[in-house]
Amino acid sequence: MDENPTHSRRAFLRRVGALGAVGLGGCVGRGARAGTAGDGGGRTLTVAILAAGSLQHALESGLTPAVDVPIRVEAHGSATVARMVAAGKRDPDILTVADTALFENPLSPPWYATFTSNAVVLAYNPDTEGGRRVADAGTEQWYEPLTDGAVRLGRTDPDQDPLGYRTLFSLELAARYYDDAPALHETIPARRQIYPETALLSKFETGAIDAAFAYRNMAVERGYDYVDLPDRIDLSNPDHADRYSTVSYTLPSGQEIRGDLISYGSTIRKPSDAARSVFVVHTTGDYLDDSGFLRREGFPRYRGEVPPEVRRATTADARSLREPVSDVTILR
Incomplete structure (x- = not known):
């Protein structure tokens, strides 16, 4: 990274x-x-x-x-x-x-x-107050402005695409990684945050959101600013595959998806x-x-x-x- x-x-x-x-x-x-x-x-x-x-x-x-x-x-x-x-x-x-x-x-x-x-990252809009809060928090405190309601957040639906459930995986892994983090996979997600994957980052252009959990490529190819998450939680590092496998999500079909390398x-x-x-x-x-x-x-x-x-x-x-x-x- x-x-x-x-x-x-x-x-x-x-x-x-x-x-x-x-x-x-x-x-x-x-x-x-x-x-x-x-x-x-x-x-x-x-x-x-x-x-x-x-x-x-x-x-x-x-x-x-x-x-x-x-x-x-x-x-x-x-x-x-x-x-x-x-x-x-x-x-x-x-x-x-x-x-x-x-x-x-x-x-x-x-x-x-x-x-x-790929890797899960937190993209942000530096032209909004919420986006600047994410930038200032950086790679060690990025979750703090998300938990205190200071950021309009976007993510995708875990029932519709892997980015959605991988976001939840990263949040759960982050709660274990940071000593002072609450149960992030429970405190951060809200239904109003969900957008289609193909339209997620375009919400920056409309001003609908300040930040979004996205794949690294989605931010890179559009030139959006983003915070790298530690590789123990971003699902990108083969050395941490065992750690990733400790989290899971169940799709509406009943299929259980376990965390893994992207x-x-x-x-x-x-x-x-x-x-x-x-x-x-x-x-x-x-x-x-x-x-x-x-x-x-x-x-x-x-x-x-x-x-x-x-x-x-x-x-x-x-x-x-x-x-x-x-x-x-x-x-x-």
Whole structure:
């Protein structure tokens, strides 16, 4: 994690520029051109991706310009995504969720790739009094202005997406981590704080909230200021996985979700040259780093009976990802 617990929007924008200009020139997806990455019969397909809401900006601003295959992105909270697919309401080419536990139940695909991670942070608006209180409290006292009612807080619904229940996990872990903290997972949450994941941080622009529990990437890619939480509570550090597993949340379906490292998973539901070409960049592309996601050595990691052509393409060494795509476009 960053040594500095707070992160300035202006400093970020000076450092990396606008994410809308991010591309992946020279990577695999650049060769997925019409007639080479289609349905196997020369027809170019639009690849439909149904994804976690926290990925929406990265997919639209980072992945889309990095591939020549047309992409259609639909994003919701991951628990909602899982229910939509399980109920037969959606059948995308590529399915991506922010918690691989949802691939164990209710989705149970034959295979999937774990390809990136994240961290829970507290984003804030430095232009409001409540936001400045969060900034002043910093990484060791960030919870104090939240418990005394001085901050208009936003979070997502734990019944609809993993960020919602991961927020509760972090609050419960924080209550154990800080000696003077009350039962934060009981004293801080209120129903009025809940917003859809895809709209959460936009509430800063309307002045509806001063701060929000968000994923690190959501703050980074929009240039919002945020406080890093200690890694014992932000669900990002493999060294603390045992600690994370001591908290849990039960979804309306009755499924119990235990705390764990934040792990994003993706699978191809409708195999085609186009879908495989997009999947390679989706799960290995540098756009993930540019958007503030956390990647670990060995990603992507597979579970289940992964098609050999997918494994070969996505586990190619870094040199392959920078070679002209004509060498690797057809993934048969």
